[in-house]
Amino acid sequence: MTANPRPGEKDVVRVLIVDDDTWTARALAQTITASGQIEVVAHAHEGSAAVELFRAHRPDVVLMDVSMPRGMNGIDATERIMRNDAEAKIILITTSCPSLALRRALASGALGAVAKDAPADVLVDVVLSVMAGPSSATLREQTAELLHAVDASTGTDHPVPRLTAAELQTLQLLARGWNYEEIAAHLVISVNTVKTHTSHLRQKLDARNLQQLLVTARAYRFIDPP
Structure with missing residues (x-):
């Protein structure tokens, strides 16, 4: 076939x-x-x-x-x-x-x-x-x-996840479409640290992928609508 x-x-x-x-x-x-x-x-x-x-x-x-x-x-x-x-x-x-x-x-x-x-x-x-x-x-x-x-x-009220300042910065740059290397250079951190922040964000916002991460982040008003 x-x-x-x-x-x-x-x-x-x-x-x-x-x-x-x-x-x-x-x-x-x-x-x-x-x-x-x-x-x-x-x-x-x-x-x-x-x-x-x-x-x-x-x-x-x-x-x-x-x-x-x-x-x-x-x-x-x-x-x-x-x-x-x-x-x-x-x-x-x-x-x-x-x-x-x-x-x-x-x-x-x-x-x-x-x-x-x-x-x-x-x-x-x-x-x-x-x-x-x-x-x-x-x-x-x-x-x-x-x-x-x-x-x-x-009437559902979901508790707002608590993000660190570094996680919030990473999230905002991901929302702009930046990749890990660009974010690392901008924040003067390693690519592995960016990946760690992103992993923590997915855990906190219960997101399986980048699409879900950005959707949930907007629902919680962490980032602005597109």
């Missing part, structure tokens, strides 16, 4: 849509494919099917519903897919979701989250932009807004 092309080998972004509501899945597919830059390779309506379809199609991006009442939910499906492929690009989609569930899904390895009823241009931009690199400004902004909305609606 010939392997499907990996990201960067072709212009069209191949997407797997996972949503328990068939009409919602179709509407999302119609919205994002209208751009002409995205192809929906399959629909799944519960988590275990999503895992199998991911293995079969190797899509570039997965749009994953968080809450699915039948079968495996989006959190468990995200965890399973990420265990099978650490490079998988998963974007959570939701209309309403408990704060803890959304945060757990992000911690599972999803790059971020976007509302299902977001404008068409936002949905398309989110899908296309995550292919360009690990840090999509549109996705960071959408995720931070979604987390703020669900926290406000549920």
Whole structure:
């Protein structure tokens, strides 16, 4: 069997849509494919099917519903897919979701989250932009807004992590897109020290990758919106 092309080998972004509501899945597919830059390779309506379809199609991006009442939910499906492929690009989609569930899904390895009823241009931009690199400004902004909305609606009050001055400086420079070497030179510290600060930041903000780190940092107002 010939392997499907990996990201960067072709212009069209191949997407797997996972949503328990068939009409919602179709509407999302119609919205994002209208751009002409995205192809929906399959629909799944519960988590275990999503895992199998991911293995079969190797899509570039997965749009994953968080809450699915039948079968495996989006959190468990995200965890399973990420265990099978650490490079998988998963974007959570939701209309309403408990704060803890959304945060757990992000911690599972999803790059971020976007509302299902977001404008068409936002949905398309989110899908296309995550292919360009690990840090999509549109996705960071959408995720931070979604987390703020669900926290406000549920009255959740998460304790603000305590960051050292060095960690905060490192975080602010990471948000500007600086790499470890640039940060080390600017702060006059070693690259290993920058990596240590970044590791501590990920632990304190419960972030699995840079995308999640910046999203959570903006939700806590450590850094400004993009």
